[in-house]
Amino acid sequence: MPTESPSSFADLVNSTIDGFVGNVAAALPEILTGLVFLVLAAIGIRIATIVARAVLRRVFRKQPMYVQLGGTLTSVVLWFGTLLAFLAAVGLPDIAAALGTASGFLALGVSYALSGMLADAVAGLYLLRDPDFNPGDTVTAADVTGTVTAIELRKTRLDVEGDTVVRANADIEKKWTKKVE
Numbered sequence: 264m265p266t267e268s269p270s271s272f273a274d275l276v277n278s279t280i281d282g283f284v285g286n287v288a289a290a291l292p293e294i295l296t297g298l299v300f301l302v303l304a305a306i307g308i309r310i311a312t313i314v315a316r317a318v319l320r321r322v323f324r325k326q327p328m329y330v331q332l333g334g335t336l337t338s339v340v341l342w343f344g345t346l347l348a349f350l351a352a353v354g355l356p357d358i359a360a361a362l363g364t365a366s367g368f369l370a371l372g373v374s375y376a377l378s379g380m381l382a383d384a385v386a387g388l389y390l391l392r393d394p395d396f397n398p399g400d401t402v403t404a405a406d407v408t409g410t411v412t413a414i415e416l417r418k419t420r421l422d423v424e425g426d427t428v429v430r431a432n433a434d435i436e437k438k439w440t441k442k443v444e
Contacts, residue, residue, distance in 0.1 A: 290353075290354070293352065293353045293354050294353060296352055296353070297349050297352045297353040300345075300348065300349060300352050301345070301349055304341075304345040304348075304349075305345075307341075308338060308341045308342060308345065311337060311341060312334050312337050312338045312341070315333055315334055315337040316330055316333070316334040316337075319333040319334065323391065326391060326414075326416075328415070328416045329387075329388070329391075329416065332384075332416070343366065346359075346362070347359040347362060347363055350362070379431075379433070380417060382433040383416075383417040383418070383431050383432045383433045384416055384417055384432070385433075386431075386432035386433040386435070386436035387414060387415065387416055387417060387418075387419075387432040389436055390414050390419065390432055390435065390436055391414055395441055396411065396414070396439070396441070397411065398411050398412060398413060398414065399411065400441055400442075401441070401442040402421070402435075402439050402440060402441050402442065403439065403440045403442065404419075404421070404430060404434070404435040404438070404439040404440075405430070405434060405435075405438070407421060407423055407428050407430065408423070408442065409421030409422050409423035409424075409428055410422045410423075412427070414432070415432075417431065417432060418430065418431055418432060419432055419435050
């Protein structure tokens with residue numbers, strides 16, 4: 264079993280440290296550029312999220328769930344884009360491209376899995392914006408006639424002779440009739 268002399272081991276350690284320090288020093292401009300980018304992006308994302316929530320608060324005054332959902336989605340999308348841009352800025356564009364592609368496939372799978380839930384949420388948006396469909400209105404939807412008590416993110420609640428009937432927004436939005444009082 265060969266043994267290395269202390270001087271060759273010391274040379275190996277020194278050359279390794281010198282190489283590491285040299286690589287870090289060469290990468291410093293890209294790292295600093297990336298950090299400045301992240302700070303500016305964080306400020307921009309915070310402003311964009313505040314603006315998005317303010318707009319959503321005006322549109323959905325009585326639905327804080329939509330305001331929270333919209334603000335969170337805005338923030339997540341912007342942060343993900345910022346992460347990809349940061350990776351490209353610090354010299355890792357291949358990793359950014361791979362993450363972008365993988366997340367696209369993941370989003371496709373999640374959207375397919377949640378398609379029913381998304382359909383209910385979008386139908387809820389339409390019902391909330393419809394001037395003829397409001398809490399207090401008497402409507403017939405499918406096999407139920409009742410008074411609308413609440414329009415929520417995924418479901419609408421109807422009062423039917425003292426009982427609460429809950430229906431998915433997508434089912435109600437497909438076909439409903441308002442009863443004239």
